[in-house]
Amino acid sequence: MNVNAPTLQTRLPVSDYDLASTLACGQAFRWRATELGWEGVIGQRWVRLRAGEGVGPGRTGFRPVPLPHRPAGQAGSLSYSKGPIDILAETMTSPADWRWLVDYLQAELNLASILATFPDDEPMRASVAACSGLRLLRQEPWECLASFILSSTKQIVQIQQIVELLCVRFGSPLATPAGARLTHAFPTAAQLAATSEADLRACKMGFRAPNLLAAACAVDSGGLNLSAVGQGTVVEAREQLMKLPGVGPKIANCVLLFAYGQQQAFPVDVWVMKALRQLYFPKRQPRPERLQRFVDTYFGPNAGYAQQYLFHYMRTRKQFFAARPEQPRAIR
């Protein structure tokens, strides 16, 4: 439904918040940088976000902060401002309150208290300096789970494409302003459970199709209760998620971290693996299990948060890590 109507607005006062690194750091896959701001969908609502600062008497005016040309947001991104700032949010429907948005964005979280728990070493200092204002979102569990089932050995750009195909083909249409890039909600488990493996493969997801379908059926049938998963301990929750085919420790940890707010959950993907090996184990090549045990103790109570800073820093500053020479090979 393409409604050509003015959008409704609110302003969230935040501090130490960077929209660009938060929305483009690979934790969520439906945010697009446009000339008018960051456009996305949260639940059943189309949303546009923009950072700015209040000006004039009572800060009633609004001076937008320029968007970065590169969505990834390099260090010192223009979208970031250290001090108090406002996030201007636009939607098509008028909610009674904006709690859903505050929760999703984690706008009330004291970021400094999180950063203070990171280990004080050179890689973390560099990552924090490069990713100022990066927040972990609080996403809806089903969308997060489904998205990360699609993520295995896929580049983030491709995951975004697959997710968009899924939304347009199987998700419910949303009220959007004219010219909106995103027009459909993420499909519910029931909507995907009603598809076939062939339908899903047509969305370019390849061998991941049966895994997504199985997850959709499990959630739709009640065999997997995602609300209940959030009630148990981290260990129990991880066990439940890993019962699904195609969901191993990495994907389970992503869902725990990005949807359930388990900030100690530490997903180890290929990027983080490379970083950990080079930075903390330059000599040995520890096995994944050993590496997981290390990160779960070394990075503290917000290890997952630290992981996201490392991950984003890795991806935006590839040369920092790539520049390190490999072990010299014997000439034969």
Added chain:
DNA sequence: CACCAGGGTACCT
């Protein structure tokens, strides 16, 4: 064009 991508799994020693 090779190589790799926010992995997981089955199947080998």
Added chain:
DNA sequence: AGGTACCATGGT
């Protein structure tokens, strides 16, 4: 236990 091939597809 510890390694390895394979899965499907497209970006770089």
